[in-house]
Amino acid sequence: MILIGLTGSLATGKSTVSTILHSPPYSLPIIDADLLAHRALLPGTLGYSRILSYFGPSTPDLLQPLSPDAPLGTGPNATRPINRAALGRRVFGSSDAKRRDREKLNSIVHPLVRMAMVRELVWYFVRGWWAVVLDVPLLYESGLDIFVSVVLMVGVSSPAVQMARLRERDQGLSKGEAEDRVGSQMGVEEKVGRTRARGERRGKVVMNDGDRGDLEREVGRVIGEVGGEGGGRAWGWWLMGSPVGVVGVSGWEVWSGWRARKRWEEERRRERARL
Numbered sequence: 550m551i552l553i554g555l556t557g558s559l560a561t562g563k564s565t566v567s568t569i570l571h572s573p574p575y576s577l578p579i580i581d582a583d584l585l586a587h588r589a590l591l592p593g594t595l596g597y598s599r600i601l602s603y604f605g606p607s608t609p610d611l612l613q614p615l616s617p618d619a620p621l622g623t624g625p626n627a628t629r630p631i632n633r634a635a636l637g638r639r640v641f642g643s644s645d646a647k648r649r650d651r652e653k654l655n656s657i658v659h660p661l662v663r664m665a666m667v668r669e670l671v672w673y674f675v676r677g678w679w680a681v682v683l684d685v686p687l688l689y690e691s692g693l694d695i696f697v698s699v700v701l702m703v704g705v706s707s708p709a710v711q712m713a714r715l716r717e718r719d720q721g722l723s724k725g726e727a728e729d730r731v732g733s734q735m736g737v738e739e740k741v742g743r744t745r746a747r748g749e750r751r752g753k754v755v756m757n758d759g760d761r762g763d764l765e766r767e768v769g770r771v772i773g774e775v776g777g778e779g780g781g782r783a784w785g786w787w788l789m790g791s792p793v794g795v796v797g798v799s800g801w802e803v804w805s806g807w808r809a810r811k812r813w814e815e816e817r818r819r820e821r822a823r824l
């Protein structure tokens with residue numbers, strides 16, 4: 550099974566690409582890290598109780614408001630969901646305190662997301678899919694890049710276009726909140742650089758600067774290259790019949806991903822030394 554890691558920056562078009570990949574003619578299964586992260590914070594989960602105990606005492610609006618129609622501590626007032634906007638205000642931004650809080654949030658949520666991802670991967674593997682798309686906005690930030698066969702990075706060349714698309718989609722976000730969110734992630738340029746450092750076969754960059762038709766054509770081109778007009782599919786299916794092959798190829802993929810990361814870091818060090 551080929552793992553396609555779909556990533557990008559905020560509002561560059563990952564969800565649009567994942568919708569294209571999930572629809573015919575590709576019809577690929579998608580593992581959506583945002584969705585798994587949402588599930589990890591639902592009332593009654595381990596994530597929910599950890600978030601409450603760490604952020605609760607210092608975030609008065611951490612839970613959604615009480616329902617006026619139910620008695621305190623019962624019904625909707627017993628399991629009040631997390632107020633995601635309030636938690637977002639705590640963790641998105643560039644101050645040291647926000648960075649620390651973001652690291653804490655990540656340390657609670659990311660292991661739960663990873664576990665859920667592995668469960669879904671096993672499910673798709675035994676069902677015989679030739680490829681699965683892992684839609685992970687923080688693929689590079691969380692170090693998961695080395696575990697995927699191919700990275701499909703969706704970028705936008707103009708930060709102004711990115712900001713305009715973000716604000717048009719999430720109209721509740723103020724300009725400052727939108728900037729805090731974008732600034733909380735690795736920039737588009739760095740993600741493009743890291744993807745290109747993986748080489749032609751393992752790193753695909755799609756710049757979503759045109760309209761949706763252009764994006765669909767670019768996605769088609771990339772999947773044609775990954776699937777190799779059937780070659781990638783045959784390879785994915787062959788792996789399914791060969792447990793030794795799976796272990797060997799997975800080890801090779803991780804090693805290649807790790808080497809690409811080291812290559813990128815080395816290039817960056819050299820560039821900085823030249824400045």
Ligand SMILES: CC(C)(COP(=O)(O)OP(=O)(O)OC[C@H]1O[C@@H](n2cnc3c(N)ncnc32)[C@H](O)[C@@H]1O)[C@@H](O)C(=O)NCCC(=O)NCCS
Nearest residue numbers: 559582583586633634636637654655658662686687733734
């Ligand atoms: C802070 C939270 C509650 C805000 O929720 P909200 O519904 O407003 O945003 P949502 O979850 O839909 O995320 C929207 C986008 O924000 C970005 N983002 C989310 N979390 C982070 C983070 N910790 N660091 C940087 N960017 C992030 C991603 O690009 C994501 O696609 C939520 O983002 C969260 O729980 N984040 C931690 C989990 C996480 O890292 N998720 C990203 C995928 S693993």
Ligand SMILES: Nc1ncnc2c1ncn2[C@@H]1O[C@H](COP(=O)(O)OP(=O)(O)OP(=O)(O)O)[C@@H](O)[C@H]1O
Nearest residue numbers: 558559560561562563564565714718757759760761
């Ligand atoms: N080529 C395009 N032209 C115009 N608008 C676009 C294009 N591609 C995507 N959009 C719009 O931009 C917004 C952001 O796209 P999308 O939700 O796919 O991004 P995303 O990377 O998944 O965002 P997030 O990181 O917040 O999850 C959406 O409203 C989408 O409809």
